[in-house]
Amino acid sequence: xxxxxxxxxxxxxxxxxxxxxxxxxxxxxxxxxxxxxxxxxxxxxxxxxxxxxxxxxxxxxxxxxxxxxxxxxxxxxxxxxxxxxxxxxxxxxxxxxxxxxxxxxxxxxxxxxxxxxxxxxxxxxxxxxxxxxxxxxxxxxxxxxxxxxxxxxxxxxxxxxxxxxxxxxxxxxxxxxxxxxxxxxxxxxxxxxxxxxxxxxxxxxxxxxxxxxxxxxxxxxxxxxxxxxxxxxxxxxxxxxxxxxxxxxxxxxxxxxxxxxxxxxxxxxxxxxxxxxxxxxxxxxxxxxxxxxxxxxxxxxxxxxxxxxxxxxxxxxxxxxxxxxxxxxxxxxxxxxxxxxxxxxxxxxxxxxxxxxxxxxxxxxxxxxxxxxxxxxxxxxxxxxxxxxxxxxxxxxxxxxxxxxxxxxxxxxxxxxx
Ligand code: RNT
Ligand code: ZN
Numbered sequence: 001x002x003x004x005x006x007x008x009x010x011x012x013x014x015x016x017x018x019x020x021x022x023x024x025x026x027x028x029x030x031x032x033x034x035x036x037x038x039x040x041x042x043x044x045x046x047x048x049x050x051x052x053x054x055x056x057x058x059x060x061x062x063x064x065x066x067x068x069x070x071x072x073x074x075x076x077x078x079x080x081x082x083x084x085x086x087x088x089x090x091x092x093x094x095x096x097x098x099x100x101x102x103x104x105x106x107x108x109x110x111x112x113x114x115x116x117x118x119x120x121x122x123x124x125x126x127x128x129x130x131x132x133x134x135x136x137x138x139x140x141x142x143x144x145x146x147x148x149x150x151x152x153x154x155x156x157x158x159x160x161x162x163x164x165x166x167x168x169x170x171x172x173x174x175x176x177x178x179x180x181x182x183x184x185x186x187x188x189x190x191x192x193x194x195x196x197x198x199x200x201x202x203x204x205x206x207x208x209x210x211x212x213x214x215x216x217x218x219x220x221x222x223x224x225x226x227x228x229x230x231x232x233x234x235x236x237x238x239x240x241x242x243x244x245x246x247x248x249x250x251x252x253x254x255x256x257x258x259x260x261x262x263x264x265x266x267x268x269x270x271x272x273x274x275x276x277x278x279x280x281x282x283x284x285x286x287x288x289x290x291x292x293x294x295x296x297x298x299x300x301x302x303x304x305x306x307x308x309x310x311x312x313x314x315x316x317x318x319x320x321x322x323x324x325x326x327x328x329x330x331x332x333x334x335x336x337x338x339x340x341x342x343x344x345x346x347x348x349x350x351x352x353x354x355x356x357x358x359x360x361x362x363x364x365x366x367x368x369x370x371x372x373x374x375x376x377x378x379x380x381x382x383x384x385x386x387x388x389x390x391x392x393x394x395x396x397x398x399x400x401x402x403x404x405x406x407x408x409x410x411x412x413x414x415x416x417x418x
Pocket of ligand 2 (some may be wrong): 227258285325
């Protein structure tokens with residue numbers, strides 16, 4: 001019954017869109033090739049498997065203790081696969097170094113290598129999931145306020161070694177999966193209060209990065225992520241937006257845009273066309289900042305929609321990698337994956353369904369009223385019928401059906417975790 005309704009609604013939507021020059025079949029094809037890089041760290045509140053008993057540091061924070069979080073690598077893998085079964089399309093998984101398969105041993109950050117990720121490579125192959133990677137500067141005795149920018153050469157070298165090893169791991173992953181592994185470098189370095197040696201820390205960070213990126217690889221791609229500030233590090237961030245934008249542009253590297261890492265009224269969408277003239281590609285960390293970089297679950301809000309619309313309008317679909325980056329421990333974590341991933345897809349779908357040729361023409365003809373009117377009307381065209389059809393074709397629950405699916409996994413699996 002539901003299937004019939006979805007089909008009927010899609011046929012009507014197809015006609016509505018055809019009337020404004022948009023081919024929904026082509027858009028559905030594009031959606032099939034739109035891959036998110038799901039962040040592994042929503043499943044366990046950014047804890048990882050290092051087993052060193054420390055708490056989350058580095059200016060980031062997870063709130064909430066909703067029961068049932070993944071406690072080990074098997075549970076995390078099972079949760080991610082279940083979440084993926086409720087999201088249409090095929091998606092990548094973004095790992096952090098602390099999620100290695102350490103076999104119960106403590107492997108320090110300057111000791112990690114590809115052997116700790118072999119089981120992830122095998123898992124990725126078995127589950128049709130390409131992998132991305134992140135070095136981990138936080139939650140470690142040597143983290144402090146400064147890692148790659150630490151004036152203490154011993155500490156700096158420790159994190160340089162960690163980062164180099166992470167790049168080597170990413171290269172091995174990329175080679176094994178036959179597709180470049182995107183490795184993100186974000187370090188929390190900053191300070192809580194008035195800072196007078198701003199230049200010095202930035203010189204140190206630049207020097208550390210130069211050492212880390214000196215080795216060239218063919219099967220991985222680097223990206224660098226800036227931030228406004230971290231909790232407890234409010235006054236100064238070494239890797240600010242200006243720092244990393246300049247660094248990436250100068251070194252022809254990819255930049256990571258985390259949607260929570262800018263001033264609250266700053267448009268991340270507007271950075272797409274500006275930055276892509278100077279850097280080869282972009283990595284996204286799609287998040288939802290509520291008043292600060294709170295990493296709430298992504299929803300279909302205006303900033304997310306604007307960001308995806310700008311990517312499509314800039315013809316940059318293939319120059320962007322679509323990572324998610326939120327972590328909320330106050331609600332069912334698998335449900336959080338599904339809500340955020342579907343929201344990102346819906347924003348992309350709406351972006352692809354835009355009658356862009358007409359809008360561009362209105363703009364060039366100085367038809368301001370017509371441009372605004374059509375943009376407004378696009379909001380209530382039946383894009384949701386196209387999304388339902390997308391779900392149907394991918395054999396995943398349509399609409400709110402996924403709520404009961406998440407509830408079932410909670411009853412059968414996560415609620416049984418102590
Ligand atoms: C922190 C950055 C960073 C992390 C992850 C866990 O503000 O956004 O990307 O969220 O690496
Ligand atoms: Zn991020």
